Amino acid sequence: MSTALETVALTKTFGGRHALDAVDLSVDEGSVFGFLGPNGAGKTTALRIITGLAKPTSGTVRVLGQDIASAGNAVRGQLGFLPDVPAFYDWMTAPEFMEFVGGLFGLDRRILRQRTAMLLDTAGLGGVTTRIGGYSRGMKQRLGIAQALINAPRLLLLDEPTSALDPIGRKDVLDMLDALRGRATIFFSSHILSDVERVCDTVGILNRGRVLTQSSMQDLRSRHGGHRIVLEVTETADADALATLIAERSWATTVSRDGQGVIDVLVSDAAAAQHELPSLVASRNAGLIRLEAGELTLEDVFVELVGEAI
Amino acid sequence: MRSALVFARKETFEILRTWRVFVLPAILLLFAVTGPLIAKYTPELLSAVAGDQFSSLRLPTPTAGDAYGQWIKNLGQIGIFALIIIYGGIVSGERRSGTAVLVLTKPVSRVAFVVVKAVVNTLYLTLLLAAGTLVTWGVTALVFGDAPGGPLWSSALVWLVLAVFYLGLMTLFSVLVPSAAGAAGLGLGLFVVISVAAVWRPVADWSPGGLLGRASTLAAGTASDQVLWPVLVSLAVAAAAVAAAAALFRRQEL
Numbered sequence: 001m002s003t004a005l006e007t008v009a010l011t012k013t014f015g016g017r018h019a020l021d022a023v024d025l026s027v028d029e030g031s032v033f034g035f036l037g038p039n040g041a042g043k044t045t046a047l048r049i050i051t052g053l054a055k056p057t058s059g060t061v062r063v064l065g066q067d068i069a070s071a072g073n074a075v076r077g078q079l080g081f082l083p084d085v086p087a088f089y090d091w092m093t094a095p096e097f098m099e100f101v102g103g104l105f106g107l108d109r110r111i112l113r114q115r116t117a118m119l120l121d122t123a124g125l126g127g128v129t130t131r132i133g134g135y136s137r138g139m140k141q142r143l144g145i146a147q148a149l150i151n152a153p154r155l156l157l158l159d160e161p162t163s164a165l166d167p168i169g170r171k172d173v174l175d176m177l178d179a180l181r182g183r184a185t186i187f188f189s190s191h192i193l194s195d196v197e198r199v200c201d202t203v204g205i206l207n208r209g210r211v212l213t214q215s216s217m218q219d220l221r222s223r224h225g226g227h228r229i230v231l232e233v234t235e236t237a238d239a240d241a242l243a244t245l246i247a248e249r250s251w252a253t254t255v256s257r258d259g260q261g262v263i264d265v266l267v268s269d270a271a272a273a274q275h276e277l278p279s280l281v282a283s284r285n286a287g288l289i290r291l292e293a294g295e296l297t298l299e300d301v302f303v304e305l306v307g308e309a310i
Numbered sequence: 311m312r313s314a315l316v317f318a319r320k321e322t323f324e325i326l327r328t329w330r331v332f333v334l335p336a337i338l339l340l341f342a343v344t345g346p347l348i349a350k351y352t353p354e355l356l357s358a359v360a361g362d363q364f365s366s367l368r369l370p371t372p373t374a375g376d377a378y379g380q381w382i383k384n385l386g387q388i389g390i391f392a393l394i395i396i397y398g399g400i401v402s403g404e405r406r407s408g409t410a411v412l413v414l415t416k417p418v419s420r421v422a423f424v425v426v427k428a429v430v431n432t433l434y435l436t437l438l439l440a441a442g443t444l445v446t447w448g449v450t451a452l453v454f455g456d457a458p459g460g461p462l463w464s465s466a467l468v469w470l471v472l473a474v475f476y477l478g479l480m481t482l483f484s485v486l487v488p489s490a491a492g493a494a495g496l497g498l499g500l501f502v503v504i505s506v507a508a509v510w511r512p513v514a515d516w517s518p519g520g521l522l523g524r525a526s527t528l529a530a531g532t533a534s535d536q537v538l539w540p541v542l543v544s545l546a547v548a549a550a551a552v553a554a555a556a557a558l559f560r561r562q563e564l
Binding site: 052054073086103144 | 327411413
């Protein structure tokens with residue numbers, strides 16, 4: 001499988017502070033790559049460099065096989081990009097903006113009209129003829145996604161594409177990205193873990209300018225403990241003592257609890273944990289209300305990794 | 311090339327569909343209409359206001375040359391001020407609003423982005439000046455009965471060179487200074503410096519500083535000596551400023 005996007009030792013420094021610190025990323029062609037990180041991690045800076053809007057302090061970026069430092073219109077013609085806060089010409093209407101952008105890509109007028117109609121319909125902006133200046137933030141975000149797709153890009157770069165959308169808008173955008181799977185490489189940054197978990201097959205986690213991990217979703221889960229078990233005991237029980245007891249077991253990776261008798265356990269061996277937990281509860285004379293076992297979520301992995309890094 | 315034409319089309323529509331379509335045309339139209347009227351009726355206005363106070367003072371009979379002179383004088387001061395203020399954000403406006411980011415991640419070079427803006431607005435200024443000069447010509451003919459074209463159009467052409475010089479500089483300042491107000495301040499400061507420096511003959515003979523004086527001389531119907539060098543120097547500086555703006559913008563981070 002060829003590489004759509006690759007960064008090697010990518011570093012960006014602002015006044016002595018590393019916004020990006022030797023970032024190595026490799027995004028396979030055709031994959032949906034989630035670029036995760038808390039606010040201020042360096043995601044937008046990385047995207048600005050990848051799109052050629054900013055220059056790295058050191059390191060290299062290859063986009064669709066070409067060094068971005070020397071890439072010209074040929075590479076930009078195969079990219080789709082949505083910035084974190086897309087800005088438009090307020091005096092244009094959405095179809096006018098789409099035709100302007102499509103014109104920049106040199107699209108044939110007939111194809112451009114067809115794509116404009118189709119993409120605006122998909123973005124929920126079909127038939128909207130008012131000027132963009134009167135749009136809500138969500139409408140602008142949806143128009144931003146539509147314009148990023150006008151050239152049927154080989155590599156689609158999206159910076160926080162769902163951050164300004166309501167739940168239905170978010171679902172529509174995620175469905176749209178899901179439908180593009182296999183037809184384009186999608187690289188999107190986000191701090192909304194559930195969105196990434198829903199559509200991405202590969203993730204990279206960035207914190208304080210450093211890549212903490214990059215792997216497939218499946219590998220990530222299996223590498224970081226694999227399972228979680230949520231245990232709820234009667235309020236009369238000594239949940240603190242029970243949590244301490246559980247934490248001493250070899251299969252318990254992390255144990256946390258709230259004040260309501262709920263104990264959250266990340267486990268390395270789910271079978272052993274499920275076998276031993278009821279007896280541990282019984283040994284503390286506690287009543288078992290609930291015992292739920294499930295896969296580790298991306299949020300668990302994220303918190304574990306970023307928490308460690310902090 | 312095609313993307314540059316598409317961008318040029320956008321620039322043109324941006325002029326036609328925003329405040330840009332009103333401000334400069336309104337200023338020029340005002341000058342075009344009032345210039346000949348002020349020239350014609352200034353002596354009568356003065357005698358009406360001052361009565362017998364200036365009875366010993368004889369004002370010459372106004373001519374079409376006075377009307378043209380009024381038009382060029384207005385253009386040379388308030389017209390250039392307006393141009394400097396309006397074009398303070400010619401490039402930085404798109405950077406600040408964020409629209410440059412969407413455009414420049416498409417197949418449009420940064421050089422084309424800057425050059426197209428300068429070229430489209432030069433054409434716009436040329437059209438506006440032509441329209442304004444036509445109006446002045448027409449009003450002068452109506453008011454004075456006689457309106458020779460040569461002095462008017464030659465002086466307007468010299469003013470156009472001055473306008474292109476300042477447009478080129480404002481393109482450069484707008485790349486150098488992120489704020490439109492800051493760039494306009496720089497432009498106005500330079501205008502004052504050049505105007506004052508033009509009092510010294512060599513500056514007037516060899517730089518844009520001499521253009522206004524020569525435009526006024528031409529408007530009065532007098533052949534002006536040494537117009538060529540200030541014109542050539544101004545056009546060369548304007549082209550160099552746009553080229554420098556494009557080269558700098560290419561290296562800037564957005």
